[in-house]
Amino acid sequence: xxxxxxxxxxxxxxxxxxxxxxxxxxxxxxxxxxxxxxxxxxxxxxxxxxxxxxxxxxxxxxxxxxxxxxxxxxxxxxxxxxxxxxxxxxxxxxxxxxxxxxxxxxxxxxxxxxxxxxxxxxxxxxxxxxxxxxxxxxxxxxxxxxxxxxxxxxxxxxxxxxxxxxxxxxxxxxxxxxxxxxxxxxxxxxxxxxxxxxxxxxxxxxxxxxxxxxxxxxxxxxxxxxxxxxxxxxxxxxxxxxxxxxxxxxxxxxxxxxxxxxxxxxxxxxxxxxxxxxxxxxxx
Numbered sequence: 001x002x003x004x005x006x007x008x009x010x011x012x013x014x015x016x017x018x019x020x021x022x023x024x025x026x027x028x029x030x031x032x033x034x035x036x037x038x039x040x041x042x043x044x045x046x047x048x049x050x051x052x053x054x055x056x057x058x059x060x061x062x063x064x065x066x067x068x069x070x071x072x073x074x075x076x077x078x079x080x081x082x083x084x085x086x087x088x089x090x091x092x093x094x095x096x097x098x099x100x101x102x103x104x105x106x107x108x109x110x111x112x113x114x115x116x117x118x119x120x121x122x123x124x125x126x127x128x129x130x131x132x133x134x135x136x137x138x139x140x141x142x143x144x145x146x147x148x149x150x151x152x153x154x155x156x157x158x159x160x161x162x163x164x165x166x167x168x169x170x171x172x173x174x175x176x177x178x179x180x181x182x183x184x185x186x187x188x189x190x191x192x193x194x195x196x197x198x199x200x201x202x203x204x205x206x207x208x209x210x211x212x213x214x215x216x217x218x219x220x221x222x223x224x225x226x227x228x229x230x231x232x233x234x235x236x237x238x239x240x241x242x243x244x245x246x247x248x249x250x251x252x253x254x255x256x257x258x259x260x261x262x263x264x265x266x267x268x269x270x271x272x273x274x275x276x277x278x279x280x281x282x283x284x
Contacts, residue, residue: 016030031076035063043182063076106125143156163201167282221279
């Protein structure tokens with residue numbers, strides 16, 4: 001059986017070292033660590049800007065780089081093991097280890113500790129920054145990060161601490177966020193990205209894609225057992241139960257993260273994607 005290329009880096013000319021003996025390649029490498037320095041960088045199946053994104057990696061997240069060529073890097077994301085191509089300019093050496101992560105849906109980096117300065121970048125929830133100092137301007141506290149830019153301190157927490165242990169409440173903070181195929185950020189997100197990012201912000205990990213989540217995230221349950229936090233799967237889609245009657249999901253119908261009556265959603269989706277294929281409960 002062929003290995004899943006989403007999670008295993010191998011080509012005819014090159015493969016990751018751990019796959020030696022499992023796949024055929026002319027050369028095997030361990031890769032080199034790097035850190036994402038673009039606010040959000042799409043991970044693509046081919047080194048081609050016309051190729052759609054499979055997922056995204058966020059500012060401050062770490063990747064392993066296997067190859068660089070013609071402005072592209074072939075990488076594997078440390079957060080979930082996803083493999084793909086991104087612009088080489090999105091990477092930098094992993095010099096300063098992140099100390100804090102962003103815990104609000106979106107925030108800004110400023111060139112200094114003042115909200116009146118023009119923002120230099122916008123960051124999503126889940127982004128990671130290395131805090132090297134603090135400052136206060138007109139009562140607002142800022143963290144100074146490794147490149148001396150500033151971020152509102154109240155929008156961050158130390159890595160390993162979380163604003164909530166209720167991932168459904170975190171998912172609800174993304175209501176009306178635009179739907180984006182392959183999206184995994186506060187600027188655009190897809191159904192499985194919403195599940196993964198919301199769980200990540202409570203300290204729990206989840207596979208990236210719907211089929212991966214349906215195959216092994218948490219434990220399988222029956223439809224009659226549904227409660228808050230359970231997941232409903234269709235072929236190619238996943239939704240989060242907000243309570244026994246309502247679900248939250250990033251969807252192509254409204255093109256947003258939306259709240260919907262569960263029974264109405266099942267009926268609406270059935271004509272195109274059939275009935276749900278399964279139900280799972282993430283492990284707490």
